[in-house]
Amino acid sequence: MKFVALVSGGKDSCFNILHCLKQGHELAALANLHPIDTSEQELDSFMFQTVGHDIVAYYDRCTGLPLFRQPIRPNSSKNVELNYTCTENDEIEDLFKLLSDVKEKMPDIEGVSVGAILSSYQRTRVEDVCARLNLTALSYLWQRDQLELMKEMCLMSKQDSTSDHAKMDARIIKVAAVGLDQTSLNQSLPQMLPKLKRLNEIYDVHICGEGGEFETLVVDAPFFSEGSLNVVSHLPNIAHSKDGVFSTQLEIEFNERKNDLYLEEYLKELPTPPMLNEKWMDLLQHLKELKTLPNDLGINTLDLSTTKPSISAEVSVAQLKDVLYISNIRARDVSMNVQEQADDVFLQLSSILETKKIAPSQGLYCSLIISDMSHFAQINNVYSQFFSVKKYGPLPPARACVGSTCLGAGFLLQLSVIFDATESYAGPGSTIVSNRKKDGLHVQGRSYWAPCNIGPYSQAIWSFKDPNKVAYVSGQIALDPPTMEMLEKDANLQTVVSLRHFDTLKNTINAERQLLLTCYTVDNDVVPSIIGTWSLYCGEMADVSEHWTDKQPDSIKSLIIVIVSEIPRKALCEWTGVSCKDLVYEDEESYVDELQEEGVAECSKFIFANKPQAARELHEVVVTNSRGKRYFITGFADSLNELLIILKSIIIEYKVTLYYNPRSLQKNKIPLDISSKIEWYPVLHVYDNKGTSRMFGFHVMA
Numbered sequence: 001m002k003f004v005a006l007v008s009g010g011k012d013s014c015f016n017i018l019h020c021l022k023q024g025h026e027l028a029a030l031a032n033l034h035p036i037d038t039s040e041q042e043l044d045s046f047m048f049q050t051v052g053h054d055i056v057a058y059y060d061r062c063t064g065l066p067l068f069r070q071p072i073r074p075n076s077s078k079n080v081e082l083n084y085t086c087t088e089n090d091e092i093e094d095l096f097k098l099l100s101d102v103k104e105k106m107p108d109i110e111g112v113s114v115g116a117i118l119s120s121y122q123r124t125r126v127e128d129v130c131a132r133l134n135l136t137a138l139s140y141l142w143q144r145d146q147l148e149l150m151k152e153m154c155l156m157s158k159q160d161s162t163s164d165h166a167k168m169d170a171r172i173i174k175v176a177a178v179g180l181d182q183t184s185l186n187q188s189l190p191q192m193l194p195k196l197k198r199l200n201e202i203y204d205v206h207i208c209g210e211g212g213e214f215e216t217l218v219v220d221a222p223f224f225s226e227g228s229l230n231v232v233s234h235l236p237n238i239a240h241s242k243d244g245v246f247s248t249q250l251e252i253e254f255n256e257r258k259n260d261l262y263l264e265e266y267l268k269e270l271p272t273p274p275m276l277n278e279k280w281m282d283l284l285q286h287l288k289e290l291k292t293l294p295n296d297l298g299i300n301t302l303d304l305s306t307t308k309p310s311i312s313a314e315v316s317v318a319q320l321k322d323v324l325y326i327s328n329i330r331a332r333d334v335s336m337n338v339q340e341q342a343d344d345v346f347l348q349l350s351s352i353l354e355t356k357k358i359a360p361s362q363g364l365y366c367s368l369i370i371s372d373m374s375h376f377a378q379i380n381n382v383y384s385q386f387f388s389v390k391k392y393g394p395l396p397p398a399r400a401c402v403g404s405t406c407l408g409a410g411f412l413l414q415l416s417v418i419f420d421a422t423e424s425y426a427g428p429g430s431t432i433v434s435n436r437k438k439d440g441l442h443v444q445g446r447s448y449w450a451p452c453n454i455g456p457y458s459q460a461i462w463s464f465k466d467p468n469k470v471a472y473v474s475g476q477i478a479l480d481p482p483t484m485e486m487l488e489k490d491a492n493l494q495t496v497v498s499l500r501h502f503d504t505l506k507n508t509i510n511a512e513r514q515l516l517l518t519c520y521t522v523d524n525d526v527v528p529s530i531i532g533t534w535s536l537y538c539g540e541m542a543d544v545s546e547h548w549t550d551k552q553p554d555s556i557k558s559l560i561i562v563i564v565s566e567i568p569r570k571a572l573c574e575w576t577g578v579s580c581k582d583l584v585y586e587d588e589e590s591y592v593d594e595l596q597e598e599g600v601a602e603c604s605k606f607i608f609a610n611k612p613q614a615a616r617e618l619h620e621v622v623v624t625n626s627r628g629k630r631y632f633i634t635g636f637a638d639s640l641n642e643l644l645i646i647l648k649s650i651i652i653e654y655k656v657t658l659y660y661n662p663r664s665l666q667k668n669k670i671p672l673d674i675s676s677k678i679e680w681y682p683v684l685h686v687y688d689n690k691g692t693s694r695m696f697g698f699h700v701m702a
Contacts, residue, residue: 002028003111003138004068004102006095006126008049009056011170011189012115012141012208014218015153018168019140020113022267023446023482027113027223029066029106031098032056033091036071042174042247047077047091047122051247052173052217055229061254062224066106070098083394083442084125086132096129103133111136114445117144118210127444128394137445137452140482143508144273144448146208147197152271154190158220166228166259167266169220173234174247177205177213184214185248186234217250222266227256273448275480276500279547283536284496286544290532313414313680317352318655319421320702321628323364325655326352327416327679334410338375341412342382349386349415358419360387362438363397364461365472367416367657367679373403373566379413384456395440399457400475400576402520403566406662406682416657416679418472420463439464441509450504451479454568459505467625469581471511475520476501477571486569491529494572495519499533502575510581514554515621515632516699517577518659520564524685526572527561531691534559557619558634560697561687562659578632578701585625607631607702612649614642633700636688640665643696647674654702655679659686664695 003020007013007030017027034053035042042051050072060067072094079087087093103109112135116123123139130137141149158167172187179199184192192214199205205213219229234248276284316327329348331341353360368383370376387396397417407414422437442458443450453459453474462471478487478494479501487493506512519530538556541548558577567574608615618635631652637643647656657679670678686697 001110001136002026002106002108003113004029004031004099004106004109005113006115007032007056007059008115009052009059009217010049010115011153011168011216011218012117013113014115014168014170014221015156016113016115016139016141017221017223018156018267018270019272020111020138021223021263022270022272023138023140025111025138027063027065028109029068029102030059030063031068031070031102032059033070033072033094033098036073040074047095047125048072049215051215052250055217055219055250055252058229058252058254062221062227062229064226068098068102068105070094070101082121082124083440084128085393086128086390092125092129095125096132099129099133099135103135109135111138113138115139115141117141117146117149117208123445124394124442127442128389131389131444139445139447142443142445142447142449146206146210147200148273150189150193150196150207154193156266156270157189159190160188165266166220166222166224166257166262168218168222169228170216170218171231171234171250172214173217173250174215174245175213176243176245177211178203178244179205180214180246182236182246182248185236185246186231186250189216215247219250219252222259222263225259225263227254229253230255272482275448275497279545280496280500282545282547283533283541284492286536286541287492287496287529287532314675315348315352316676316678317356318653318677320653320655322421323701324356324358324419324421325416325679326419327655329415330407330411330413338378338412339382342379345413345415346382346386349417353419356421358421359392361392361395362420362422363387363417364420364438365418366397366399366457367681368399368401369404369407369414369681370401370566371403371405371407371412373568375412376401376568380455387456389456395438395442395458395461396456397458398440398461398472398474399455400518400520400574401455401568402475402564402574404682404684405565406684408662408682414680437463437465441505446482446484448482450501450508451476451481451484454479454484460509460511462509462511467585468583468623468630469509469511470515470623470630471506471509471579471581473502473505473577473579475574475576476505477567477569477574479569486571489572491523491526491572492533495526495529495533498571498573498575499537502577503537506579511579512552513580513583514558515578515580515623516634516701517559517575518699519559519561519573519575520567521561521573522564522567523572524563527563527687527691530561530573531689534689555619555621556689558621558632559689560634560636560659560699561689561691562681562697563684563686565684580623583621583623607633607652608649609651610649612645614645615649618646631700631702633698633702635698635700636686636694637696637698638694640670640695643698644670644674647677650700650702652702654700656701657681657699659683659697660695661685 076091078090114126158169229252232251313328440458440461478497539553623630
């Protein structure tokens with residue numbers, strides 16, 4: 001796609017351009033924000049680097065490309081919340097004006113290059129503007145390891161000022177960290193790397209300057225096809241030196257040259273991170289070496305023909321403490337077409353929320369089942385309007401979406417949603433009804449990190465006031481993050497890559513302990529790969545690979561495998577679930593000694609008055625803090641009677657997601673008091689973590 005590059009003049013914005021080019025995108029224009037008073041070098045901006053803006057004015061001559069510029073006012077960081085919503089007179093609205101101007105004059109622009117590495121503050125704001133303008137953010141430096149990234153920048157930079165080829169040449173123009181002073185000014189990245197590594201080891205200084213330790217200015221780059229900038233002199237500014245801040249203004253001259261051929265060769269040498277690093281390649285290799293065959297795992301060859309369910313999956317509305325569960329919403333008239341059914345489903349949801357005085361912004365997690373994926377676009381359009389980011393803020397619920405032909409005759413979709421039942425509010429200077437207690441990860445830009453969202457959902461959602469950080473994680477499939485293309489239909493590769501994405505999300509949000517997990521697949525033949533991948537991930541890899549020794553072990557028993565009809569983008573499998581940071585919140589001293597091991601042991605004494613024999617195989621986890629306990633249970637049953645015995649014996653309020661094939665309930669009924677607590681999830685078949693065929697699989701939250 002053609003893209004415009006946001007350039008501050010710094011190393012990150014320019015190095016990201018190179019990765020955009022490496023991925024096959026076409027640089028069509030540059031865009032820059034500068035102080036409205038051009039005599040100023042630096043504004044009190046939470047978002048934009050403006051020091052060196054006078055040099056950026058030369059970039060159109062250097063590249064031969066249009067340079068769009070927009071002034072910003074001092075002290076215009078009005079909305080400083082992490083997750084931005086449109087705010088009048090905020091500096092981000094100046095960015096919106098800038099990119100609107102670019103799109104108006106160059107309507108074929110589709111992408112925006114942004115050099116964010118760790119700053120979610122910066123990334124979310126650019127993505128907000130891009131979403132409003134229907135542009136794709138390209139953030140190939142996002143979440144990169146800083147030492148690894150800086151080494152790559154140095155490798156691809158001029159080693160000294162006498163180098164000829166148009167490699168990147170970024171100079172230090174401001175420092176504000178211990179160990180850095182005026183002697184660092186005008187130094188190149190290769191010259192600074194040894195000192196930055198040393199300061200990182202001693203003082204934890206960010207090697208890429210992500211903590212504001214230093215700012216850079218690029219005076220040459222491979223995409224400078226028309227000329228470079230020679231530094232004639234630099235004039236140190238000592239005004240802030242007493243505060244440990246040193247800066248300089250570079251005096252430069254334009255050096256005309258033609259550089260038409262070098263860029264292609266440079267990009268061939270530009271390193272890109274592999275989708276699977278050594279750690280995950282180890283897992284993939286061990287998975288391939290497993291000798292277990294499907295029949296060895298007890299998987300039966302099944303008739304996966306569909307049948308009409310004999311039960312009526314009534315809408316269920318249940319509140320457990322601060323969490324509201326609304327389940328099984330289907331159209332009230334199966335004669336409706338897909339548009340009408342989707343409208344009716346969300347009309348019902350809206351009515352329930354209005355009664356409960358809850359806004360869509362309080363959504364945490366959605367389960368969406370579609371009878372035929374050919375209807376996805378129409379249904380997703382209605383879904384997007386309901387959970388509109390423009391109306392309800394930048395953190396739509398996490399989501400898992402699959403296709404199932406088991407919904408029953410005439411039913412085209414089913415929706416279940418989990419909501420935070422606490423307050424909502426309108427943000428500063430905004431009419432958007434947001435949720436002050438909800439936090440999340442909503443990455444919309446392409447990167448090497450993990451797939452960006454391919455719909456109106458967040459990758460993960462949690463309450464930022466929850467000390468255990470219980471997080472709902474969206475379904476992950478085997479997409480190639482930088483291109484967002486599906487991988488080849490190889491069962492081992494897809495199961496490993498999709499779990500790698502799921503694991504990346506958990507690590508990014510620091511919620512690595514698995515509580516509940518579901519893996520959807522469309523083929524019995526994929527089940528052995530799922531079982532092997534999960535078993536290796538949970539602990540076996542720590543015994544065979546040094547790359548896995550730091551991972552906390554997970555229980556393989558938290559997994560339910562279900563066969564569905566379709567998965568988005570024709571993927572072979574999809575992982576989704578609930579994880580947390582800590583089973584026991586360690587600051588709660590009165591709980592720690594008693595409950596430190598309780599989270600991974602049985603929580604039966606809190607759940608069952610007398611635990612029935614049928615419940616002996618349940619996997620039970622308790623999450624504890626000073627406000628109380630939450631329970632997460634995974635289980636299976638091989639008959640309706642066994643299932644009812646387990647559910648009837650639970651003595652606390654609960655909600656259950658039940659995976660089942662409608663054939664198993666054709667001649668049976670579930671009591672109303674039990675049925676009302678169930679999210680009915682009709683699928684083709686259910687397996688446990690050993691690959692044994694089961695009649696029912698269920699996750700309980702209490």
